[in-house]
Amino acid sequence: MEARGAPTEVLLQRPWLPVSVSGCQLLAKSWFGETAYHVLLTDMHCVWEERMDSAAIQKRAQELNKRLRAPVKAFFSHLCEVAQPCLTGSDGRADSEAQISLTRQEDGGNVSMKLKSELAGLPFYWEFDCAPAPVTVVCVQLVRPLLAMSHLLQRQVKQLGGLLVRKDAEIQDYRENGATLSRERLQTDVFEEQAYKEDFMSKALPLLCSEQLHSLGFDGEFQHLYAAVTQTRKRKRQTEEEPPPPPPPPAEEPDLLASSLGASVSSEEEAAGAKTADRPAVQQSLPVTSNAAQRPSSKPKKKKVGLFR
Amino acid sequence: MEARGAPTEVLLQRPWLPVSVSGCQLLAKSWFGETAYHVLLTDMHCVWEERMDSAAIQKRAQELNKRLRAPVKAFFSHLCEVAQPCLTGSDGRADSEAQISLTRQEDGGNVSMKLKSELAGLPFYWEFDCAPAPVTVVCVQLVRPLLAMSHLLQRQVKQLGGLLVRKDAEIQDYRENGATLSRERLQTDVFEEQAYKEDFMSKALPLLCSEQLHSLGFDGEFQHLYAAVTQTRKRKRQTEEEPPPPPPPPAEEPDLLASSLGASVSSEEEAAGAKTADRPAVQQSLPVTSNAAQRPSSKPKKKKVGLFR
Numbered sequence: 150m151e152a153r154g155a156p157t158e159v160l161l162q163r164p165w166l167p168v169s170v171s172g173c174q175l176l177a178k179s180w181f182g183e184t185a186y187h188v189l190l191t192d193m194h195c196v197w198e199e200r201m202d203s204a205a206i207q208k209r210a211q212e213l214n215k216r217l218r219a220p221v222k223a224f225f226s227h228l229c230e231v232a233q234p235c236l237t238g239s240d241g242r243a244d245s246e247a248q249i250s251l252t253r254q255e256d257g258g259n260v261s262m263k264l265k266s267e268l269a270g271l272p273f274y275w276e277f278d279c280a281p282a283p284v285t286v287v288c289v290q291l292v293r294p295l296l297a298m299s300h301l302l303q304r305q306v307k308q309l310g311g312l313l314v315r316k317d318a319e320i321q322d323y324r325e326n327g328a329t330l331s332r333e334r335l336q337t338d339v340f341e342e343q344a345y346k347e348d349f350m351s352k353a354l355p356l357l358c359s360e361q362l363h364s365l366g367f368d369g370e371f372q373h374l375y376a377a378v379t380q381t382r383k384r385k386r387q388t389e390e391e392p393p394p395p396p397p398p399p400a401e402e403p404d405l406l407a408s409s410l411g412a413s414v415s416s417e418e419e420a421a422g423a424k425t426a427d428r429p430a431v432q433q434s435l436p437v438t439s440n441a442a443q444r445p446s447s448k449p450k451k452k453k454v455g456l457f458r
Numbered sequence: 459m460e461a462r463g464a465p466t467e468v469l470l471q472r473p474w475l476p477v478s479v480s481g482c483q484l485l486a487k488s489w490f491g492e493t494a495y496h497v498l499l500t501d502m503h504c505v506w507e508e509r510m511d512s513a514a515i516q517k518r519a520q521e522l523n524k525r526l527r528a529p530v531k532a533f534f535s536h537l538c539e540v541a542q543p544c545l546t547g548s549d550g551r552a553d554s555e556a557q558i559s560l561t562r563q564e565d566g567g568n569v570s571m572k573l574k575s576e577l578a579g580l581p582f583y584w585e586f587d588c589a590p591a592p593v594t595v596v597c598v599q600l601v602r603p604l605l606a607m608s609h610l611l612q613r614q615v616k617q618l619g620g621l622l623v624r625k626d627a628e629i630q631d632y633r634e635n636g637a638t639l640s641r642e643r644l645q646t647d648v649f650e651e652q653a654y655k656e657d658f659m660s661k662a663l664p665l666l667c668s669e670q671l672h673s674l675g676f677d678g679e680f681q682h683l684y685a686a687v688t689q690t691r692k693r694k695r696q697t698e699e700e701p702p703p704p705p706p707p708p709a710e711e712p713d714l715l716a717s718s719l720g721a722s723v724s725s726e727e728e729a730a731g732a733k734t735a736d737r738p739a740v741q742q743s744l745p746v747t748s749n750a751a752q753r754p755s756s757k758p759k760k761k762k763v764g765l766f767r
Contacts, residue, residue: 193602196593281593285504292596293502295604296675297666302611303680305658309618312649316625319644320632328637335628340621349614350686357606357687366605371612377659378666 157289160187161379165367168238170251170262176365178290179236181229184221188236189290190260190279193365196287197260197279213274219456224268228275231266269456297378298371313340466598469496470688474676477547479560479571485674487599488545490538493530497545498599499569499588502674505596506569506588522583533577537584540575606687607680622649 165176168190178189184203189196201209206228207221217224231247233239247266253259262277282290317339330336367375474485477499487498493512498505510518515537516530526533540556542548556575562568571586591599626648639645676684 191597193605194594194597196597196601284590284593284596287593287596287601288500288503288505292505292600292604295601295608296502299604299607299611299680299683300666300675301659301662302608302615303683304662305615305655306611306618308658309615309622312622312646313618313625315644315646316622316629316649319629319639319646320625322639322641322644323629323632323637326637326640328632328635330628330631331635332631335624335631337621337624337628340625346614349617350610353610353613354686357609366609371608374608374612377663 157286160189161289161294162376164372164376165191165365166236166238167365167367168236170235170249173251173253174365175260176367177236177238179233181233184225186232188277188279189282189286190262191291191365196282196291198282198286199277199279209276213276214272216271217273217456223456224273227266227268227273231264231273232275232277235262235264294375294378298374301374301378310340310342310345314342316340466595469498470598470603471685473681473685474500474674475545475547476674476676477545479544479558482560482562483674484569485676486545486547488542490542493534495541497586497588498591498595499571500600500674505591505600507591507595508586508588518585522585523581525580526582533582536575536577536582540573540582541584541586544571544573603684603687607683610683610687619649619651619654623651625649 160178160180163178163180165178168175168177173192175190175192180187184206185201186206187198187200189198191197203221206225210217210221210224235247235249247264249265250263252261252263259281260279262279264275264277266273266275320337469487469489472487472489474487477484477486482501484499484501489496493515494510495515496507496509498507500506512530515534519526519530519533544556544558556573558574559572561570561572568590569588571588573584573586575582575584629646
């Protein structure tokens with residue numbers, strides 16, 4: 150099931166980043182290796198993916214760029230450079246040099262993302278051709294994390310409800326002993342779980358659909374929670390052979406997890422880049438310009454450039 | 459995209475019910491129509507489905523039961539009768555007459571559920587042959603509901619945190635005015651959102667994996683929440699042409715939603731059968747024995763029974 154060079158775990162720990170191309174709102178996850186990549190896209194109605202190894206990249210590059218004869222290594226760093234901003238939602242910058250367009254087939258068909266950039270003075274074309282992802286991939290990357298997140302949140306709701314009941318008991322004791330408030334407006338209603346839930350749902354449900362349009366529901370704290378549960382899964386697998394830990398968790402785990410959840414995040418970019426100790430930020434995953442020397446820096450003469458023939 | 463006779467909306471509003479066959483823990487959703495069915499299975503690592511219409515059922519019935527020559531209508535009610543308990547997790551009863559076994563192929567392959575029962579005095583074989591479901595189905599039935607549930611719960615957590623802060627302000631005011639507790643143990647710590655979350659996550663995350671084994675995470679309140687968000691989706695679609703409602707929700711909706719969420723449920727069966735006004739319980743979806751008359755009640759002679767030749 151593992152793709153060459155794109156382990157599920159690596160992609161799992163990437164955040165889903167909002168991407169907007171040709172008026173289409175998507176979430177993307179991507180991994181770029183040495184001369185290989187793995188891209189996931191979703192609009193929450195379907196999930197698409199493309200896994201490409203060195204040979205496949207070479208073949209497509211030549212199909213799309215007839216005169217290109219360079220080996221993959223010679224142009225892959227350029228491809229990363231232009232594709233990465235598109236796939237991390239950070240292509241709004243003024244210095245973005247790639248033109249990008251997206252076409253999608255009817256329900257369940259492919260999504261194709263076309264890039265046009267300039268390499269060695271000539272146009273360089275690329276196309277991400279993403280097909281509907283296998284269900285197993287969707288389960289790993291979305292269903293199970295979302296299920297885990299829901300469970301965590303559900304337990305928090307329960308726990309906070311319990312805390313409120315205890316606060317009310319404390320308040321009641323003060324009042325029964327004759328205490329009064331100096332400011333009337335500080336008085337709260339007694340928390341009643343059942344009534345609260347009914348009231349909450351009656352107000353929240355009608356608003357649900359419209360609110361999810363923003364970044365398809367993956368931003369801020371939601372990204373943090375996703376990161377936390379996917380990190381858990383990784384650590385769980387690493388320790389699967391060991392006996393299950395006793396209820397009080399081992400001391401070295403909480404800090405990392407807490408820090409990845411703890412920081413209050415205000416913007417999507419911060420959430421996306423959430424840097425925890427063992428999760429490299431997206432930017433760091435690119436083979437940062439070690440091949441850049443292969444891109445000619447002097448202005449090439451037409452029809453006699455380094456990468457094209 | 460719609461299957462004949464098994465509209466997505468109908469299946470969407472069915473609960474995911476825990477099913478245990480041949481030592482395999484799964485969740486199932488099923489719909490049985492006149493002479494057609496639609497079954498979904500998942501272990502949260504993959505999702506499988508089978509949609510069968512009248513002709514396909516007829517063909518398979520004859521392949522599996524060489525001497526069967528009866529039309530679909532003649533044996534479909536029997537198939538429902540024996541298959542339903544298996545697919546709703548209620549086959550632990552003593553009067554269950556069907557033998558059932560499950561085989562699954564390697565990652566991403568099919569899941570096959572074989573049934574052997576007795577019809578008109580002869581063995582009747584059936585097989586549900588479920589293939590990995592299209593990604594779009596997984597998104598409708600799992601990804602989007604789970605995303606919506608997570609968002610609702612996340613907002614509840616935020617709201618309850620706010621309530622706790624208000625309780626603390628009230629308590630502080632009592633104390634600043636000299637109030638004391640009659641019982642020391644009633645005193646609570648000041649709620650600090652950030653510290654609470656860090657502490658919660660450090661304790662909850664390590665336990666997450668082991669706890670999800672029970673009914674794959676779909677029981678009790680979780681079922682109710684799933685029902686609530688999938689109902690929302692239905693109502694949303696029905697009113698999509700209308701202008702969006704203003705923030706205060708229309709008065710007629712809350713009651714239904716609240717009632718489907720409100721009841722505190724202790725057992726899976728109750729959760730599974732959660733009867734809201736417009737969601738038929740699983741049992742009610744079966745063509746309840748209108749064809750039962752076709753099953754001979756007298757003991758048939760060998761090789762000359764009604765349905766077999």
